Amino acid sequence: MKTAFLFPVLLISLSAVGQNQPQGKPEETEVWKPVPKVVAATGVFTAPPSDALVLFNGRDLTQWVSVEDRTKPAGWKVADGLLTVDKKTGNIETKQKFTNYQLHLEWRVPATISGKGQVRGNSGLFLASLGKGDLGYELQILDSYQNETYVNGMAGSIYKQFIPLANPTQKPGQWQSYDVVWTAPTFKPDGSLQTPARVTVHFNGVLVQNNTELKGATVYIGPPSYQQHGPSPIKLQSHGDPSEPISFRNIWVREL
Numbered sequence: 001m002k003t004a005f006l007f008p009v010l011l012i013s014l015s016a017v018g019q020n021q022p023q024g025k026p027e028e029t030e031v032w033k034p035v036p037k038v039v040a041a042t043g044v045f046t047a048p049p050s051d052a053l054v055l056f057n058g059r060d061l062t063q064w065v066s067v068e069d070r071t072k073p074a075g076w077k078v079a080d081g082l083l084t085v086d087k088k089t090g091n092i093e094t095k096q097k098f099t100n101y102q103l104h105l106e107w108r109v110p111a112t113i114s115g116k117g118q119v120r121g122n123s124g125l126f127l128a129s130l131g132k133g134d135l136g137y138e139l140q141i142l143d144s145y146q147n148e149t150y151v152n153g154m155a156g157s158i159y160k161q162f163i164p165l166a167n168p169t170q171k172p173g174q175w176q177s178y179d180v181v182w183t184a185p186t187f188k189p190d191g192s193l194q195t196p197a198r199v200t201v202h203f204n205g206v207l208v209q210n211n212t213e214l215k216g217a218t219v220y221i222g223p224p225s226y227q228q229h230g231p232s233p234i235k236l237q238s239h240g241d242p243s244e245p246i247s248f249r250n251i252w253v254r255e256l
Helices: 004-015
Strands: 053-056 064-066 077-079 082-084 092-094 101-108 123-129 136-141 175-183 193-195 198-203 206-213 247-255
Touching: 101 123, 123 175, 136 198
Parallel strands: none
Antiparallel strands: 053 247, 064 092, 077 082, 082 247, 101 175, 101 247, 123 136, 175 198, 198 206
């Protein structure tokens, strides 16, 4: 998610969305304590089950499009079996839309990563993309290995909502894994919320979100809220900070 480092850029992007963006300072929704305990983990790296849809096969981006223009292909770099963020081309999301699913994703922060806090390997897995920019429900991706930041913005957090139960982040240069079970929110005919979104997340095999009930879509400033939507793409964030771009591999999904 965006940081104070990119505050002017974020304001520009949000102004195009509408005038209902909550006002205030991003620091007002940052939580710094309690700090999740650090636990050692080896990671869980699994081949896709027989009924999974492979979203990244190490060869191409046929399952992905540009968020800014869904008629255009995703512009990130594919080489040596890896998908690497191209910060000049913006966020990408799946062609297919999903409701409830199981997702596996592996990500790696460069061993040479620089910066600190939120400008250190920042990206995000949006469990349901709700449009251009950073709209949706974000599971934070960040180098959280000996890197202090607000704890509801560290790896494994539901951004600005829920702190992870533990910090199993491995050193930069090592592969990390997310295994996610996502239950989408449902809405009444009048558009009001019927049941909230829920998510369970294993981070490197360690449970960090346990059937967590989301308060709404994740936002940089102000409180979260729900707006009616249907099936949605899965989005990967191209964060605009100056640190080295991260890479992904072995991404697959099973619809539930």
